[in-house]
Amino acid sequence: MNVSIPNGYPNAQPFATATYPGLKDKVVLNTGAGSGIGRAMAHAFARHGAKLMLLDIDATGLEQTKTELLAAYPGVDVDSVLASITDDVAVENACADTEARFGRIDILLNNAGISMNKPSLKLTPADWRRTIDVDLSGVFYCSQAAAKRMDHQGSGVILSTASIWGLSTSANRLAYCVAKAGVVSLTKCLAAEWAPKRIRANAICPGYTQTALMEDLMRRQVINGAELCSKTPMNRLGQPEEMAEIALYLASDAAAFITGHAMVADGGWLANGY
Ligand SMILES: NC(=O)c1ccc[n+]([C@@H]2O[C@H](COP(=O)([O-])OP(=O)(O)OC[C@H]3O[C@@H](n4cnc5c(N)ncnc54)[C@H](O)[C@@H]3O)[C@@H](O)[C@H]2O)c1
Structure with missing residues (x-):
């Protein structure tokens, strides 16, 4: 189903993509690769000649990617x-x-996640557990399992997709904010602990990005696309490909000294005080 974008919504302009030759033949485990940002990341790494293991719970989405x-x-x-x-x-x-x-795991893209927008008085224990299970515990399980291999190899990169809501807070997003703040904290803890093992850990904090997750929320009128754009200084949603570009950079040797960082791409949302 096509989702109509609010009137006056300006699309992102096409941009020239960067190239990181060192990513060729790197083995990437990409969670949530069946849709949205994960799929865009799969494209970006495949374009660089990386070898990809795509992971998702959605068989159809996986097959499509x-x-x-x-x-x-x-x-x-x-x-x-x-x-x-x-x-x-x-x-x-x-x-x-x-x-x-593939013989090894060089890069883990901890990207699978779900949204949870509910008033806290209506958030059931099941909602809470599900959000924490997927958005936080899942990131820990994947990081630990991948890092065991990276430890033996003596190198590795872990990139986790957190959110602006991992750095800021909002009404009606309790479980999601707590889980994503947990991802940012987990990233910093692992970065400090695993730097001697030559494993870097960073997080990407997207602002509102035009994916199936967002389109579903707009369709169900949980969020209002026009309102979100008007609160964003750049007056648009992010594109999955823009998040994938950040993943390429942070995974590459160009970012060899960057670890424990949470990189924001939000069109100015947080700078605007939200
Ligand atoms: N779209 C946004 O505006 C936005 C903003 C900030 C952060 N994020 C984060 O980016 C990540 C990707 O979001 P998206 O917008 O591409 O969403 P999406 O719904 O388009 O894709 C998420 C993918 O994760 C998969 N998934 C869900 N639960 C899973 C599980 N338990 N195990 C394995 N796979 C599972 C889904 O099947 C889906 O393919 C999420 O972590 C999300 O919280 C998204």
Whole structure:
């Protein structure tokens, strides 16, 4: 279903993408690769000749991403695993499968996540657990399982998709804000602990980005796209490809001295005081 974008909504302009030759042949485990930002990241890394293990709970989305990559980047080495990041055993198996298939894990893209917008008085224990399970515990399970391999290798990069709501707070987003703040904290803790192992850990904090997750919220009128744009100094939503560009940079050797950082891409939302 097509979602109409509010009148006056300016699309992002096409931009020239950067190139990081060092990402060629790197093995990337990409969670939430079946949609949105995760799919855009899969494209960006495949464009660089990386080898990809795509992970998602959505079999159809996974298949679509894989089909798109094989069509767009002939010869790309890509595989997929259907698993939930909330299942620590499944996560360990997915990492073992990645290692068996590609020999190592160089880059973990901890991107799978869900939204949770509800007044706190209506947030059920099940809502709370689900949000924390996916948005925070899943990030821990994947980070630990991937880092065991990175530790043996003596190198690795962990990139977690947090959110502006990991750095700021909002009414009606309690569980999501707490989970994403947890991801930022986890990132800094792991960066400090694993720097001697040559494992870098950073977070990306997107502002409102035009993906299926957002379009679903707009469709259900949980959020109002026009209002969001008007609160954003750049007066638009982010594009998944813009988040993927940040992932490329932070995963590359160009960012070799950057660890424990939470990089914001929000069109000025946080600077505007929200
Ligand atoms: N879109 C935004 O405005 C926005 C803003 C800030 C942060 N984020 C974060 O970016 C990440 C990606 O969001 P998106 O907008 O691309 O969403 P999306 O819904 O388009 O994609 C998320 C993907 O994660 C998968 N997923 C969900 N639960 C999973 C689980 N338990 N195990 C494995 N896969 C699972 C979904 O099936 C889906 O393919 C999320 O962590 C989200 O919180 C998004």
